[in-house]
Amino acid sequence: MEQLIRAIETDSLDRLVESVKAESAPLISSNLCEALNQFYDESLENGLDVSFEWSVSEPVAIKDSLKRPLRFQQDYFGRIEEVRRELRDSEGHTTDTFIGTVERLSGEMGEDGKRAGEVILNLLIQGESIRAKAILSSDQYYEADRAHMTEGAYIQVRGKLQPGRQPRQMSELSQFKLIAPG
Template identity: 35%
Template sequence: MQDKARILQLAQHIFPTEARNYAKSRGWEPVAVKGRLWVFRHSNKQRLRQLIIPKDQEDDAYAEAIFEVIQRIADDEKRSPLSVASDLLMPNSDILRFRVTGEDAMTGTLLLEDAYSLFEGAKRAILSAACSVVNKTAHHLRMSRSEAEEMLKACKLGQTEYGSFVAKIACPLDAVETDIPLFDNDTPFVRKATTLLASACCMIVESIENDTVEPLMKKNSQSPIITSNLCDALIRMHGTRDKRKIGLDITWASNPSIPIPDVPNRVVFKSEYFRIIDQIGKSLRPKNEADYPQELLGTVETLNGDVGEDGRRSGEVILSLLLPDEGAVRAKVMLGAEEYADAVKAHEKGRSYIMVKGVLYRDIRIAYIKDIECFKLVDPGHPQ
């Protein structure tokens, strides 16, 4: 009953023309105009369905009529009525739902750190796809193209949904204006980006399920669609729980002048796929990326060392590295007693910066730094 009340509330704000445009874009056929009503039909193997959409939003019975329209669309698309209603309120946006399913997400909640990783991964997936629209490459060293940033700034965050935890992101089709010759048709930049994202995700899953990862990588090397950046984003979304699935559901904008793309709008990454996704991502990175030491700035998050025979503590430290265009990346490092003492000082001071020089390696859960040449506290007034 609460859901119905909420849907009726939303239904009152859905424009008649937007309900009509959505129906047409999903294959419902207009069959008649009866007075102040539009009538559509949709046939499948089981039954013939009808939609009756009133033209006058101010009618007392409008919300109930649109509620019935929403119910029938939801039944046809095997989605929740509440999801359909909320999508009808954003008709000019492609709606991306990055969905976490697992025992810990059934109540619509996640650990704060896991939720942050989901949203950060979703952001990076969008940026990766947007950059790939303009520059087809297997690895984007920087994801700071103006078109990608402009698209990201226009994206809006929606509410999560029951039975899972969902990062719902609305991508307005008119978010990016460009005069680049690449865009020589009427397909908006944003639609190109969301279509590329859907295609790349489907290609990854299909190659894993069909055991065709190697042929896909050869094909991808000639015309890159899948990037290391996307793989990193998916791994980040997966978080720390081994039995968790990540799904991507897309509701395409119902703009009548922009056709629905011929790509699947739903894909699921099972938990066991992420080890392979990590391998794919590593294969797409430049081969010499980890071959040389780098100066890395960060903070000390966790001290896991042990006291030795000399009474001094040394061992594992978890850092949060601040990498350009990547934000915070967790990394493990093994420190001797002197460097460990500096790590303790940084941790005790609270968010003090450290600088470590070494070779950074990536892994599916956490990065790690080897061949340490330098580890020291950084003057708080000069973090660079």
């Protein structure tokens, strides 16, 4: 956050965005920028002060401790939104195989007498639970229904997971199968 403030104050946001895009594990992300912007209320034209309190049982190096709160002035939030948009565009789409559960079925009956359509999945990604929306074919929907109705069942799905707010959009599904318990 300190880097973000410094870049705004020195008018070097382009340089900051480029360095963040080049990092393999950046500290600044579109999600952080979005979270900061959610603290801003346009009708109040408020700023935001962020401070951290550290546990006395865990010593913190002096270089890592803040002497004063980080201050996001009211006029910083528009610039933070610009950074968020630029980083969101660069985060791209993730094509991978995911494991998860089926949380909601919202398909419709097709002309062939089989259900197909939208489902909400709960995908397990790096220890986090991410909700995703997908449109399934009738065969995939059948597997989703079985997974939804079977206690302890999971699904394995391969597709492109779009960045953004949850439920995130999942497209280009190339695999969708039930992983039965036991």
